[in-house]
Amino acid sequence: MKCKLIVSFFLLTAGFTAFSQEKESRKSTGKNTAVVEKALVKVSIMYPYAEGKTFNMEYYETRHMPMVAGYLGSNLVKYTIEKGLASGIPNQPLPFMAIGTFYVKSLSDYQASIGPNRDAIRADFPNYTNISPVILVSEVVK
Known part of the structure; x- marks a missing residue:
């Protein structure tokens, strides 16, 4: 014992x-992932749901997002793609059809890489959607 x-x-x-x-x-x-991600800038590109609006998820996933990610280069930490399923409130319309998110190290580097490519990015919109996205740039706090 x-x-x-x-x-x-x-x-x-x-x-x-x-x-x-x-x-x-x-x-x-x-x-520690939480510590590493805390210093990141998050760029959320949200595509609001509305009657008559369309979104080609396959094109977005295989062509558009990789194209934009390529412009971001080493500043890009990761990106995610979300497909909207439902509202958080039962029996309410879906708020967003899709959300694409880029996590980058530097806002100024993000702006410097996107600026010259803005027209090419916008020109690709009709290939996957007829929605004007809402873009939010935020700081990851936790």
Whole structure:
């Protein structure tokens, strides 16, 4: 019984030490995702739902978003694509058909890369939608 108690204590202590070392390692290497994402700029391109509006998700996913991501280069951390399913309130219309999001390191670098390519990006809209998007640029806080 005494042996089992000593082994249990040893395992508990070793586990706690490993957990503490992993936590410290994430702090020092910056690999804590929440900390890394906190400093990012988020660009949300939202396509509002309305009767008669169309959206080609396949084209958006395979052609448009990769094209824009290419313009962003190394400033781009990641991008996401969301397809609207329902409103948060039952029996209410869908607020957005789709939302594309770019996470970038620098707002000024984002603007510098998008500016010269703005016309090409807008010229591609008719290939996948007849919706004018709403764009929100925000800072990731948490």
